[in-house]
Structures are given as C-alpha cells and as structure tokens.
Amino acid sequence: MSLPSCDALEAYLHSHIPVSKAMGVMAQSVSPTEVVLAAPLDPNINHKSTVFGGSLGVVATLACWSLVYVNLMELTQSSDIVITHGDISYLRPVNDVFEVSCVCDDPSQWERFFTILKRKGRARITLDATVGEPKDPCVIFSGTFAAIAHR
C-alpha cells in the first residue's frame, strides 16, 4: 500500500479521532521516517493564553501513532495500534501555532518491530516527538505503542 498523502492522513484522523478535528490538527509532512503534525493556538489555548499542555500531549500522541500507522501500511497483514504508555516533559511554554515532529530513522528499530509482530502477532515500539527546535525543544514526548495483528 502506498504512503498516505497529508490530506489523506488528516482526513483519517479527523474522521476516526474527532478530538483531532476539534483541535484543528493538520498533517504537514508524512514519510516512513517522519510525521509532522501541526495545530493552531485558538482551539488549544489555556488560561495563560499559551498552548494547553493536554493539547500538546494529544498532538504528540497522534504524530507518533501516525508514524506507526504509516509504517504498518507496508505490511500485508493489518494490525491495530494502541498507545500503552506516554511520558511528556514541558520545558517551555508554546505561544502560537505549533508543529510536532515524530522521527524514527533507525531501520533496525523498525526491522525489530516488524519481525516480532510477524512472529508473535504483537509488538511494541517506543517513539519520540518534539515541539520546537529538535536541539532546543519546548516539549519532549515519548510514547510506547503496541501493534496487534488481526488474526
């Protein structure tokens, strides 16, 4: 199956996870090694007129989930993907429209994930996402996702 376009990923998220639509989540780029999502300030604003921490967690979760989703599309057997653990550090406030980037360009990490999934029918992968400059991020997120193959 070919890689989804940004429009296709965004439409999938909006229709299956309506919170993403309410938050104005946009897909900015999609590849097998990186997914970048973005969201505007207004629907995600908090009492300090910065981005609500909960919204940052949601968009980071969706960016990582999407990168697993995109990679699993290459397999012939379909799987469910669920988050099992999330950890988020808020280092600095985010004041405006923001991008969340989830990168995983280590082929061995994907290879291990696919191998275990094919052998055991389920596998886990931990992915990181950041908001802001990767070397000086505002937010660092780490999420563990389980894929469960359909029988």
Next chain:
Amino acid sequence: MSLPSCDALEAYLHSHIPVSKAMGVMAQSVSPTEVVLAAPLDPNINHKSTVFGGSLGVVATLACWSLVYVNLMELTQSSDIVITHGDISYLRPVNDVFEVSCVCDDPSQWERFFTILKRKGRARITLDATVGEPKDPCVIFSGTFAAIAHR
C-alpha cells in the same frame, strides 16, 4: 476564598481551556482532597470505538490541575499553575463515559507545597489520577505541577 462548586469549576475550565468544552468535560465532585472529572465517549472516541488515549491524558491533566487550583484558592497570594511533566500508563481500554479521579489526602504534601511556595515564590507538587477502580485502574496518570506566585 470558598471552594468552587462543580458548576463553577466546569465553567472555568470550559471558558479558559476550550478543549475541555469540546471534549464534554464535566466536574463531578470538588473538595480540597479530591477532584473528579468525567467525559462522554462520543467526542473522545477513537478508531477502535474506545476512548482516545490523548483524551484520557487531557482529562487526567485537568483533574490534577484542578486539585492544585482548588487548594491554591485558600492562599491570599494568587499563583499561576502549569504542568511540567506528565506520565500516563494505559492498562486497559476505556469503553464508555469515564471518570478521572485525582486524590491527594496527605496533609504533609500540601503543607510542604504551600511552605515552599510562600518562601520561594514557586513550588512543585506531583499528583496522581486514575480512571476506573482505584485498586484495578484502566489508566494511571502522574503529573507534576509548578505554582508560580504573582509578585
């Protein structure tokens, strides 16, 4: 200042953090030792027809934030409250309307928090929240919140 009613807390969250309104967050109970929030399935549904993990993180964050907010209302000096770290474990799917309970009934933990806030102008507290039965929860959340006193 007196404790806010459930309606007052809910109205505050909906007006200052609009994501909480989009998610249908409701305040179920408010006391200095426990805040219980709830949210329906429909606006928080995911691709598996269960509650989206990101929504569970948002409502857990809001429950803990609200318990800090309620406790700080007792002080004469006002403070900002921001989340600095969150950790969430998803143990089982949540299939319907859900409640998130944040409990902190250890007086010494609040005492330490207030003392440091008064002395240094800022202090941190870590609070836990759960979804489901406390002894057998579906979701466990731990959040660290910083209070910064207005000068």
